Amino acid sequence: MTEAKPAAEPRLDGLLSEAARRHGDRTAIRAGSAEPTFAELDAAATRWAAAVRRLVGTTDTVVALVSPLSPDFAAAFHGIVRSGNVVAPLNPLQRADELRHLLGVTRARLAVVTPPVRAELAAIRPSFPHLTEIVGLDEEWPWDEPPEDVPLGDVACLHFTSGTTGPAKAAVLTHRNLLVNAAQVAEAHRLGPESVVLNHLPKYHLMHLNSALYAAATQVLCTDPDPVEAVGTANRHRATHFYSIPMRLVRLAADERLPELSLRTARMIASGGSALPAPAAETLRSRLGVPVIQGYGLAEASPLTHSDGPDRPRPGSVGPPLRDTECRIVAPDTGAVLPPGEAGEVQVRGPQVMRGYLHDPAPVDAEGWLSTGDIGRLDEGGRLYLVDRIKDVFKCDNYLVSPSEVERALRAHPDVADCAVFDHPDPVGGAVCAAFLVAAETAQDVPGAFARRVLAEVNARLPYYQHIRLADVVDAVPRSANGKLQRRSLRDAFIRRRASAPPRHGGTAVSGTGQSAPEVSRQVVAITKFTVKGDAAEFEQAFREHAEFMRARPGFQRAQMVRSARTPEVYINLGWWRDAPSYLAVLESGEFRGHLGRFAELADVEPQMGPVLFGLDPEQP
Structure with missing residues (x-):
């Protein structure tokens, strides 16, 4: 992948060895009954490094790591890097066809997997002649000495994008990318050896693994999706930082048990992955007495580029850029830099920005600017406010429409528990808003009447080009494993359900069953x-x-x-x-x-x- 050279600059696995040297007897990760110290985790990483070197026989080779959140994941991750090879973390919840795509992109020679994934990979292995070995994450290796004279390539990790707007791509991240971002995050979130980080996330983000190691902070892994249980776990472990995702924090803000809860030792709640609605953030802040901050990042930036601070968080903002990071807003069609207050595509530049995608460096220009594909605006102080994904934004009558803005209006309705908004083809405006709606328990009317009532009330507060013209009532809105809406898939599913349904009188068609509307005359x-x-x-x-x-x-x-x-x-x-x-x-x-x-x-x-x-x-x- 890159020309190997003797190790001269700091290496990513040095985060773990340095934490072990300074705080070896401190607990590194708590996950159920497993509580390895930094020294124990470092020793496990060394055993993995020796094993991977023997199994692969070379350096700078891609090794797939298919595992959920666990101490074993952390040991194998840093062991693969310590062996002089490139780690490619893959989500174990992905379907077989998605796994095929990712393995084909990386051309991994070795896969380190959990037992449930091993059988699935064995079944598709004949399709990948380059995949020479599949080993279990629970293997016990006898070697306790690191491989000698390991040359170090520039690349440490292939981190896949979420794939919400197309096939997942492999971001090529160097040792420097990941080391710098670990330091940036630890600084922005004020992590130190005394910190206890509760990780209430469905997916292992490199940010949380590496920033905790950089600070020698203890990380508590909470795999229970119930946010109320996560609050209890945070209190039992005296967590100082509570990391979660918007979907779970919105549930917590709406939970009837919230008035009885407290976060006794937490200094901040941090949300990332997508925008957290301001009302939910304010509810959590006022009820729990803890600042709620948001950050912004993407796989291509190791991942964090922006973070609000716990002192004075600004509702709706993801904060200013991290140290040594620049941000600008450009016109999507011309690339012209826009002034504060105007919305356009977000571009970032900094030492954490990837080299490019595997086989495609195009997203990073010659000056180092990464086009994120997100729409946002900056205020006069340089704080970033996100509007939407550029591939999700569409035009109705030449007006830009942000589905996320329309979703915020829907979620503000007391009878809407969840929703998803996306574009639907329209012969006049080009496209209009369509939505899946989930009724809250407070809604008493039947689905069709519920949708008509909600749309009438919400549309009255929106400009005409943001009006929701079509809606189906569903039991739940599907999301990806990391809680993101996949609008393209939702739009396609909606169109299939309504393939023969033309617009109705007044421009709004609703359905509680997903059945097509009856035919009407052609005039x-x-x-x-x-x-x-x-x-x-x-x-x-x-x-x-x-x-x-x-x-x-x-x-x-x-x-x-x-x-x-x-x-x-x-x-x-x-x-x-x-x-x-x-x-x-x-x-x-x-x-x-x-x-x-x-x-x-x-x-x-x-x-x-x-x-x-x-x-x-x-x-x-």
Whole structure:
């Protein structure tokens, strides 16, 4: 992978050996009955280093590590690195086809796995001739001396992205990337040898493993998904830091047992992975008396780039950049750097940023800037506020729509327990908001009525282009193993459920069963509202030119424009079309888009209801 060279700079596994040298008799990790000290963990890593060197026979070779949170994972992780090879941690909860993809990308020669995964890997092993060995994480190795004269390549780890917007990619992380970020996180979170970190996460993030080792802090692994149980575990172990994910913290904030709980020794609650709703953060802060902070990172940055501080956390912000880290916001289409307050793509630069993806260095430019694929904005003080993933954001009538912003509005409704918002194709606006809704126990109405009521109440507080036009009520919203929404999969599932369901009267269609709506007749009426921003005469002239263009299109029947007597800057246009294909053909034409651009300069354009399909709908009164 890289040219091996004699070890000169600090190596990642040195974090563990240094913690063992300074605090060897202190507990490194607590997981159930297992409580290895730093010295014991370091010795176990050395045994793994000797075993891996004998099994692989070379250095700078990829070794897959398939294991959940455990002390054995930590020992094997640092042992693989100590052997002079490259560790690739893989999620043991991934399906066989996902595991095939990851193994194919890494071309790992050795896989270190838990017993349940061993049989699954053995079944697919014939597909990977490069995978020469599969060994169990519970193996006992007899060697207690580290391999001698181990040359050290630059690369320490292949860390896979979450795969929420496409196939997972392997971020190439160097020893320096991971060492620097361990120090940055420990500094930002004020970790030291006296710290006890409760890790209430579904997945082993390198940040928590390495920053705790850097600080020689004790790490408590809590695998119980119940956040109330995690609070109890934190108190029993006198945790100073409580790490969790938004999904679990939202559950904790809504739990009826919260008023009876306390975090007696915790100095902070830290949330990461996605945005934590501000109301949940405020509830936890006020009830538990502990600051709730958020951070921002990604696999490509080892992973943390930003973190709020426990002294004065800013609700909604993920904080300023970490030490030696830069952040800027650029226009997604031009790359121009944007001023504070304007939303665009987040770019970061710093010593923790990866070299590139395996077989693809493109995301990091020649100046070291990493395009994150996230939309955000900076305030005047340099704090970052995230809006959404760039692949999740879409345009409705040329307005950018953030599904996360719409989800926040839905979650603020007392009868919504959970939700997911994503784009759905629309013949007028290009795309509109669709949603899966989970009803809270307080909701008493049947699913269809529940969805109609919630959408009416929430849409009343949103601008028209953020209105949720379609919704299905479901029992639960599926998420990835690390609690993230996979909007692309959700959107595809929603579209499959509603493959034959056209928009209904008023532009909103809801369902409690996921069944398709009945067919209606084909005639289309497009209803559009214009709010003129400047000279009305100039707008009317532009509209006359547009009307001549539309009248010449096949399928056009008639149109009528009316002007409001009470609000003269408001115009409403109704256009009748023979059928949907005729109308869609016009919308997709370059000439129509040119007219739309001209209108956008003169007026705010709002298709009030999309195309209304006239006909009998037995579900409407």
